[in-house]
Amino acid sequence: MKKNNLIQLVILFILGAAVLFSLLLPQLPHISNNEEIIQISMILRESDNSLWSNTRIGLEQASNEFNAELRFLSLSKTDDYNEQLELVKREIDGGADAIIIVPVNPDEFSNWLSNQKISCPIISIESPIKNANLTISPDCQMLGTALANAAIHRWRGNTVCLIDTSLSRTGITARIDAAEQTLKKHNIPVKRITISDNQILNDLPSLLLQYNSSDVITFEPYSTELAAKCKENNKLDFKLYGTGVSTYIAGCMERGTINAIAAWSDYATGYLAAQNAILLSRNKKPTFDSLPFRIIYWEDMYETENEKLLFPVIS
Amino acid sequence: MHKLFKRFALNIAGLYKKMSIQMVIARSFTTVAIIGMVFMGGSMVLHFLNTSSELIIENTERVLRQSNLNLDSYLRSMMQISDTMYYRVIKHSDLAKDSISNSMDLLYEENRDSLVSIALFNGTGELITSTPLSTLKQSAKPQESSWFLAALSKMENFHFSTPHIQRLFDHSDNQYHWVVSLSRYVQLTYGGVTKSGVLLVDMNFAGIEQVCQNVELANGGYIYLIDANGEIIYHPKQQLIYAGLHEENNIKASTYADGTYKETFLGEKRLVSVKTVGYTGWKLVGVVPNKTFSSGSPQIWFFGLSLILFSIFLLAFVNFRISAYISDPIQRLEHSINNLRIGTDNLQIEETGCYEVQKLTHSIRSMVSTMHHLMDDIIEQERQKRRSELEILQSQINPHFLYNTLDSIIWMTEAGRYDESIQMVTSLARFFRISLSRGKRIIPLKDELEHAKHYMTIQQIRFKNKFTTEITAQPDTENIYTLKLIIQPILENAIYHGMASCEDDGLIRVNAWRDNDDLIIDISDNGIGMRPEVVESLLDENKPEIKTSGSGMGVRNVHRRIQLNFGEQYGLSIFSEPDEGTSVRIRLPALNEELAKQMEENE
Numbered sequence: 001m002k003k004n005n006l007i008q009l010v011i012l013f014i015l016g017a018a019v020l021f022s023l024l025l026p027q028l029p030h031i032s033n034n035e036e037i038i039q040i041s042m043i044l045r046e047s048d049n050s051l052w053s054n055t056r057i058g059l060e061q062a063s064n065e066f067n068a069e070l071r072f073l074s075l076s077k078t079d080d081y082n083e084q085l086e087l088v089k090r091e092i093d094g095g096a097d098a099i100i101i102v103p104v105n106p107d108e109f110s111n112w113l114s115n116q117k118i119s120c121p122i123i124s125i126e127s128p129i130k131n132a133n134l135t136i137s138p139d140c141q142m143l144g145t146a147l148a149n150a151a152i153h154r155w156r157g158n159t160v161c162l163i164d165t166s167l168s169r170t171g172i173t174a175r176i177d178a179a180e181q182t183l184k185k186h187n188i189p190v191k192r193i194t195i196s197d198n199q200i201l202n203d204l205p206s207l208l209l210q211y212n213s214s215d216v217i218t219f220e221p222y223s224t225e226l227a228a229k230c231k232e233n234n235k236l237d238f239k240l241y242g243t244g245v246s247t248y249i250a251g252c253m254e255r256g257t258i259n260a261i262a263a264w265s266d267y268a269t270g271y272l273a274a275q276n277a278i279l280l281s282r283n284k285k286p287t288f289d290s291l292p293f294r295i296i297y298w299e300d301m302y303e304t305e306n307e308k309l310l311f312p313v314i315s
Numbered sequence: 316m317h318k319l320f321k322r323f324a325l326n327i328a329g330l331y332k333k334m335s336i337q338m339v340i341a342r343s344f345t346t347v348a349i350i351g352m353v354f355m356g357g358s359m360v361l362h363f364l365n366t367s368s369e370l371i372i373e374n375t376e377r378v379l380r381q382s383n384l385n386l387d388s389y390l391r392s393m394m395q396i397s398d399t400m401y402y403r404v405i406k407h408s409d410l411a412k413d414s415i416s417n418s419m420d421l422l423y424e425e426n427r428d429s430l431v432s433i434a435l436f437n438g439t440g441e442l443i444t445s446t447p448l449s450t451l452k453q454s455a456k457p458q459e460s461s462w463f464l465a466a467l468s469k470m471e472n473f474h475f476s477t478p479h480i481q482r483l484f485d486h487s488d489n490q491y492h493w494v495v496s497l498s499r500y501v502q503l504t505y506g507g508v509t510k511s512g513v514l515l516v517d518m519n520f521a522g523i524e525q526v527c528q529n530v531e532l533a534n535g536g537y538i539y540l541i542d543a544n545g546e547i548i549y550h551p552k553q554q555l556i557y558a559g560l561h562e563e564n565n566i567k568a569s570t571y572a573d574g575t576y577k578e579t580f581l582g583e584k585r586l587v588s589v590k591t592v593g594y595t596g597w598k599l600v601g602v603v604p605n606k607t608f609s610s611g612s613p614q615i616w617f618f619g620l621s622l623i624l625f626s627i628f629l630l631a632f633v634n635f636r637i638s639a640y641i642s643d644p645i646q647r648l649e650h651s652i653n654n655l656r657i658g659t660d661n662l663q664i665e666e667t668g669c670y671e672v673q674k675l676t677h678s679i680r681s682m683v684s685t686m687h688h689l690m691d692d693i694i695e696q697e698r699q700k701r702r703s704e705l706e707i708l709q710s711q712i713n714p715h716f717l718y719n720t721l722d723s724i725i726w727m728t729e730a731g732r733y734d735e736s737i738q739m740v741t742s743l744a745r746f747f748r749i750s751l752s753r754g755k756r757i758i759p760l761k762d763e764l765e766h767a768k769h770y771m772t773i774q775q776i777r778f779k780n781k782f783t784t785e786i787t788a789q790p791d792t793e794n795i796y797t798l799k800l801i802i803q804p805i806l807e808n809a810i811y812h813g814m815a816s817c818e819d820d821g822l823i824r825v826n827a828w829r830d831n832d833d834l835i836i837d838i839s840d841n842g843i844g845m846r847p848e849v850v851e852s853l854l855d856e857n858k859p860e861i862k863t864s865g866s867g868m869g870v871r872n873v874h875r876r877i878q879l880n881f882g883e884q885y886g887l888s889i890f891s892e893p894d895e896g897t898s899v900r901i902r903l904p905a906l907n908e909e910l911a912k913q914m915e916e917n918e
Contacts, residue, residue, distance in 0.1 A: 008632050015625035022618035058554070251489035254454060254482070265558035272560070292559050302482060308557035311480050311491050313520070 038068035038281045040274060041091040042100040043084060045169075049074040051221055051246065052102075054312050055125070058270025059100070066278040071096070078197075079167060081105045085112060092118060098277035102126050105168040121280035123273050127171030133280050136273045138264050138293040140171045143243070144178030144219065150260045150295050151179075151215050151241050152186050158214040159189040161207070165197050165223045175219045175243075200226040205234050217241045221249065224261065228252040250310050253298040263309050264293035336645060340638035345631045352626065368605075371533045372575045372586060375601040378530055379590040382538055383599055385526045386592055389429075393497050394473055394594070396426055397516050400433060401501050405514065410443060411506040419446045431481055431492045431517040436463065437503060438511035448484035455483045457515075462498040466513045470500035475595045477546045478520050493520035495548070523549055527599075536603035543596040545569030568600045577605065644668025648676055655683060723777050739776050742769040750800060756880075757911040758799040760792055760827055760834065767802040767825055774810050782814045782821025782840075789828040796911035797834060797903055798880055801873045805838040805887075805899045808870050813842020813897055833885075834905040839898035845891040853889055870899070877903060880914075 042059055044052055049072065056072055063070045071091070075083050081104040088099060088109075100123045103109045110130040113122065121133040128135040151160055160183055166172035176192065183190045191211045195203060200223060208216065214237070218224040221244025228249065231240055239259045242249065245266060252258040269291060276286040296306045331339055404418040415435070423433050423446045434445035440458025442451050457463050465474040476496040494517040503512040523540065527549045530538050539550040545566040547553060555561035564580040564587075571589040578587050588601040644667045651664045664683065666676045720743055727736040749766040752758050764786055771784040784806075802825060814821040823840045845853075852858040854874050874887040881904050891897040906914070 008628075008635070012625075012628055012632055015621060015628050018621035019618070019625050022614060022621050025614045025617070061554075247489045247491055250491060254452070265554065265560075267554045268558035268560050271555060271558075302480065304479075307480050311493065313478070313493055313553050313557065 038066070038097040038278050039071070039095060040068050040098045040100060040277050040281075041071045041073060041087075041096040042273075043087050043091070043102070044072075044074045045084060045102045045104045046078045046222075047075050048078070051244075052266070052270075054245070054266035055270035055273075057312070058265075058267035058272075059274040060270075061267075062271045062274035062278070066275060068097075068274065068278050070274065075104075079104045081108055081168075085109070092120060096120055097281040098123065100125060100273045100277055101129075101132075103129055103169070106130075106170045107168060121277055123277050123280070125269060125273055127169045134276050134286055134288055135171075136269055136276070136288060136291060137171055138262075138291045140174035141178040143262050143293055144175035144180075145182045146293070146295050147175070147217050147219070147241050147243070147260075147262050148179035148182035150262075150297070151217055151239070152183065152188060154215075154239060154259065155188060156214050156239070159191050159211045160215040160217065161211060161213040162190060162192045163200065163204075163216060163218045163223050163227060164192050164194040165200075165218075165220055172219050179217055179219070197222055197226060201230050201233070204230045205236060208236070208238055213238065215239045215241070219243050221246060224249060224258065225252075228257045231257050245310055245312070247311075250301070253296070253301050253310075256298055258298060260295055260297045262293050263296050263306075264291055265309060265312070267312050335642065337635070337638040337642035340641060341631070341635045344634040344638070345627075348630050348634070349627055352630070368586070371536075371603050372588065375532050375536065375586065375588040375603050376575065376590070378532055379538065379588050379599050379601045382527060382530055383590045383592055386523070386540075386597075386599065387594075389522060389526050390475070390592070390594055392426075393429065393516060393518050396422060396430070396433070397473065397497055397499055397514060400435075400516070401499065401514055405435065405501055405503065405512075409504045409506060411504075414444070416444050416446065419444060423447060429519055429522045431494045431519050432484060432515070433517070434483065434515045435501070435503075436513045436515065438467070438513075440513075443503070443512065445484065448486065450485045451483055452485045457483060457513075460496075462496040462515065463513050466498040466500045467511065472499070473594060474498045475542075475597070477542050478523075478548055481517050492517075494518060495520055495523060520549075527551075532601055532603050534604045536601060538599055538601045539563065539565070540592075541565045541569055541598050541600060543569060543598070548597060565600070569598060571598075571600075641669060641672070644672045644676065648672070648679060652679070719777065720773055727776075735776055739773055742772040745769045746773065752799055755915060756799060757796050757906065757914055760788060760795045760797045763797050763799055763802055764788055764825065764827060766800070767806055770803045770806060771823070774806075778810065778814070782810070782823055784823050784825070786825040787827070789826075791829045792827045792834065792905075794907060795827075795829070795834050796906040796908060797836075798877060801877065801901055801903075802836060802838060804870060804873050805901070808899075809838065809840040809842060809897065813840040813844070815843070829905055830902075832905050834903045836901040836903070837898060838901070839896060841896040844893040844895045844897055845889075846893055847891075850889050850891045854887060873901070877901070 040059075040063060042056075046052075049056070052072075059070055059072070062068070073087055073091070075087070077083065084101070084104050088101065091099060098121045101109070102125045106124070106127040106129045110132075113129065113131040122129065122131070124132045124135045124137075126137050127140075128137070148160075162176050162179055162183075164173075164176050166176060180190050180192060191213065193207055193211075195207070204216075204227060208214075216227055216238050218227050218240070221242070224240070224242030224244055225246065225248050227240055227242065230236070231238065232252070232255075240257065242258050242261045244261065245263045249258060249261060253261065272288050272291065276288045279286050294306070294309060296310065300306055301310055334342070400419065400422055404415050404422075408415050419433050419435075423430055427447075432445060432448065434457075435443040436457055437443055440456070440463060442449075442457070451457070462474060462476045465476075474497070476498070478493050478495055481492045481494040481496075497516040497518060499514050501512045501514045503510045527538055527540055528551065532538065537551050540548040542548055545568065547556060547563065547565050550556055550563060550565075552561045552563075556563055562581060564578065567578070567580075568587060568589060571587065573589055573591055575586060575588040578585060584605040586603045586605055588603075590599045590601075591597070592599060644665075647665065647667070651662060654662050662683070664676055664680050666673045666680070668676070720739065724736045724739050724743075727733075727739065746766060746769040749758070749762050749769070752762065768784070768786050771786070775782070775784065806823060806825070809823050814823070821840065821842065823838070826837045826839075828835050828837075853870055856871070856875075870887060870889075877886045885902050885904065888900045888902070889897065890900070904910075
């Protein structure tokens with residue numbers, strides 16, 4: 001056989017093999033056309049996960065769309081860092097492809113993370129973690145500043161109390177710091193009250209009296225609810241500026257208990273967290289830029305755009 | 316353009332002229348096949364895309380029709396609730412004395428999955444009765460609500476609102492429902508007096524959502540619902556849109572009439588089908604991404620590319636094989652004909668290839684065979700002709716020579732010069748014997764020299780010894796053979812032209828010697844010589860031959876005979892100077908006995 005003929009036959013064979021290979025490609029175990037199901041574990045910092053129900057719906061929506069399975073885990077005791085860490089370890093060992101976490105102690109968790117060789121992406125919600133792949137949260141400094149500006153807008157001359165329930169949560173601390181700085185910049189007397197969630201209901205009235213305060217700013221949904229409850233229970237007259245969206249908060253706004261809130265879509269938080277976790281697990285570039293938020297005053301809560309944010313359309 | 320096309324055609328034609336038949340066939344077939352394949356493939360892809368697009372449109376419109384029916388049915392059921400409440404309860408009740416709460420509760424309970432509340436307001440917005448909750452919120456101002464105002468402004472119609480939060484009634488547990496409000500103007504009877512009122516049926520938004528969700532369209536398409544102003548009523552990503560994380564072209568869609576449109580939104584091409592929902596002016600919009608092959612997976616691209624390459628290469632390969640099957644026998648035939656042209660012996664022409672080529676080969680074989688026979692015949696004829704010519708040449712002995720010689724013998728006998736006449740007769744006899752040589756053309760050199768010697772003996776007697784002759788042969792020429800009768804014509808020339816004016820001092824020398832493989836015979840005289848133009852004309856076939864009264868065989872005759880027998884490189888060379896003499900050199904191959912015999916046999 002001539003050399004040319006042999007070369008032609010070899011090329012023909014290679015091309016034929018390429019056709020067969022491309023036909024078999026989808027059947028090969030490692031190159032399956034169907035994307036592998038991603039296992040996502042969402043680990044909260046609370047024992048009660050009802051506050052995260054909208055977030056969970058967003059997570060589930062994204063998981064359905066992008067072919068992922070979701071495990072939604074809460075702690076047996078709120079803000080128990082060790083338990084949360086154990087849960088993280090257990091989920092990683094159990095083969096989770098991505099971890100979404102609301103960290104109890106972002107700094108500690110960051111230190112722990114820096115000493116680990118973890119291949120799965122870690123996504124933080126609320127507070128940034130240094131070594132995490134991504135943080136899904138509104139810009140904490142902007143949020144703190146916006147809340148402070150809302151309070152300044154209706155300030156009545158007394159001390160503005162900033163309820164600090166952040167403990168070691170750096171994201172919340174950043175919000176409070178920004179609010180404090182903004183208020184101070186406007187020469188408004190500020191008192192930062194470090195208090196636990198449980199103390200709000202009982203101790204807040206006396207503290208407000210003590211500091212001669214008629215304006216209170218809270219920086220977390222739960223503390224906002226507690227402050228509102230305290231206000232209604234004790235029939236107190238102070239302006240309350242809070243954070244987050246829940247039916248209770250909406251009800252309080254409707255009744256005028258809460259004067260304004262910084263609201264963002266928890267559904268969007270969950271959706272974006274799951275979407276980016278899946279993208280990172282599949283070695284794709286994350287798409288998250290920033291989570292928009294809005295200051296809603298109680299008088300305007302039924303404006304169309306505010307209504308959409310305050311009352312998620314959830315079937 | 317025409318010139319450009321002509322130039323292109325000429326270039327192609329020029330290229331084709333330089334190509335082999337295999338290349339012409341293979342390239343032409345492959346090109347035509349590829350063009351055909353691309354054309355057919357393109358047509359099929361276009362047809363497929365069109366059909367696919369039509370199917371998608373048909374499917375989308377069918378799904379929209381079905382969804383529209385479902386939605387219509389749902390809305391109709393809501394209107395029936397309103398109608399029932401109005402025509403069967405309110406119209407038959409005097410609200411001053413009758414309570415309609417029980418009927419309202421009953422109606423609500425029957426449809427509680429679809430309803431959030433039913434409420435009846437008077438013309439100023441005061442609540443008359445409602446179910447399931449009966450207390451308005453302090454902040455509620457129904458008379459300022461859009462549904463209330465719409466009902467009073469257009470009394471004859473039903474009014475459907477866009478989805479909103481129902482915030483009329485005081486929920487103890489902070490419940491908020493997304494509802495679509497169906498309101499209508501009603502006439503209320505109070506103690507026989509008719510007053511205006513508004514009947515409100517708050518439909519649970521989830522009911523609409525259930526109608527629209529889980530509707531699947533091709534290519535991952537979806538449907539959404541908008542009101543006449545483009546406000547979204549239902550969208551599968553409604554919450555993302557509300558959060559500002561997703562966008563929809565709903566405002567543009569609200570301007571579309573019923574039908575299907577192509578649009579590009581956020582860089583994505585898509586088909587949008589619109590169907591208006593009766594009563595409400597809402598529009599159901601079906602969106603199908605207009606995906607093409609370009610949006611397929613890399614595996615599809617890889618498969619398509621490798622299939623195309625494989626097809627083209629297979630096509631080219633098969634075409635080359637077929638063209639080779641056709642052209643190879645033709646090329647072999649051409650090669651054979653070339654070999655035939657250069658005279659290769661025992662040429663074999665194989666009859667291979669397809670039928671026509673086999674027939675052609677067969678014909679050429681027959682032709683070659685016929686040609687061989689013809690050539691053999693021609694060679695034989697040429698040989699015969701040459702032989703005849705040689706024989707004619709050899710037989711051209713001038714009868715005058717014989718007559719003059721015999722006349723001289725008679726004259727000498729009458730004069731009593733018997734010795735001389737005997738010598739002359741003896742030489743003549745010897746001369747003729749060697750001339751005949753039993754029919755041989757090739758004779759030993761010594762015979763040829765002897766023949767020359769006898770000739771010169773006769774001529775010396777005739778010319779009364781006006782010249783002398785020296786005939787010598789070098790020792791290495793003893794066994795050499797030569798063409799016969801080649802020296803005598805030269806000697807005759809020397810006698811008649813060189814010695815004519817001599818006075819007993821003429822000298823003619825004949826010397827034979829060997830020059831490697833050649834035999835050289837030099838014949839020189841000291842006669843009057845010749846002018847150069849005469850020398851040049853002697854061997855020139857185009858010039859008239861100089862006739863002598865000698866034996867009749869001229870110098871040119873000898874030259875032609877030698878060249879006919881041995882080739883162009885042999886023959887005569889003449890050197891002459893006027894008044895100095897002439898020298899003629901004969902060059903022949905030095906034939907041994909064996910070669911001489913072989914030549915004789917070939918003849």
